[in-house]
Amino acid sequence: MSGSDRVVLLPGKVHPRVRERVEAEFEAISIGAADAGLINEETRGRVRGIAAMTGITADFIDALPNLEIIANFGVGYDAVDTHHAAKRGIMVTNTPDVLSDEVADTTVGLLLNTLREFPKAEAYLRAGRWVTDGAYPLTPLTLRNRTVGIFGLGRIGLAIARRLEAFGLPIHYHTRTERKDVDYPWHTSLIGLAAAVDTLIVVVPGGAATEKAVNADVLEALGPQGVLISVGRGSTIDEPALAAALADRRIAAAGLDVFADEPNVPQALMDLPNVSLLPHVASASVSTRNAMADLVVDNLAAWLDGRPALTPVPECTGIDRAAR
């Protein structure tokens, strides 16, 4: 296969290592956004792969008649219309496993920041207030004696559970299917899980099935000592309900790395003292993002060379290139 047969589209913002490798290993076409109007018909017909760090709609997929693979940068692929891609026999890949430990480490950090107020304590020191006002106030919340519930005990959820088990905390979880390989109590419903724990960690994928799953009722069940940590997708949380529960102290605190409309964070959350906010950085170290970038490009290389994709998403595992 000649290099010119391997045409890969880079729409919108792309990780630098993805760009560097795609430009070196394929014929790369960069456009400002995933908008078919930005490329002419002849070029649209040549595109066989997309390296995606942005939303990919059904319309965009349909505008590329010879598209074979969408390699998504991220384990979460809710921004790609995977259902449509699979229907058209187009492979979608994601970046599982290589980021699980990093995201789990960040989740534990965010949980501790939320409970023990470390970012606020550091700001206090830097403002000279240790000298002028004395010791930082004791934190009302602690990790000690908490019971953790994990909503989504998948690759990352399990990595979080193992860490918090080492902190001496009991772990419960809710998924649609009970896991046979763990001894943690399984709850058949999210609200049942929330009622059984005081620390709820949300790490389910985004999408219709989890849209606003953490609603006012779930927060009510979590209770006034409750702490919510969200590292999956912002769409899974009813943000106005969360802001109201935090303001009224119907739950104690929250730590959020993801938001429904990134990079916009609701002012109602920004204004609250009992919420710790991060700008979607759970996987954001140079080494982990480079590993994700390599997996994106390795998936493109495998598929466009006629080999199986390395990490197909579950909806695409059955895609047979010969049937195309």
Ligand code: NAP
């Ligand atoms: P995974 O291995 O596929 O785990 C997903 C878990 O969620 C599974 O336990 C699954 O169990 C459960 N689940 C899915 N849909 C559910 C539903 N409707 N109700 C209840 N449970 C449900 O995925 P992962 O690798 O752990 O990644 C999880 C998510 O984390 C990603 O999709 C992404 O959105 C997010 N993420 C965020 C960051 C960040 O930077 N903040 C970084 C990486 C990943 P069942 O199928 O049995 O229900």
Ligand code: 8YV
């Ligand atoms: C990345 C993520 O921040 O993997 C995911 O699902 O949310 C994160 O690792 C994101 O994919 C970067 O676009």
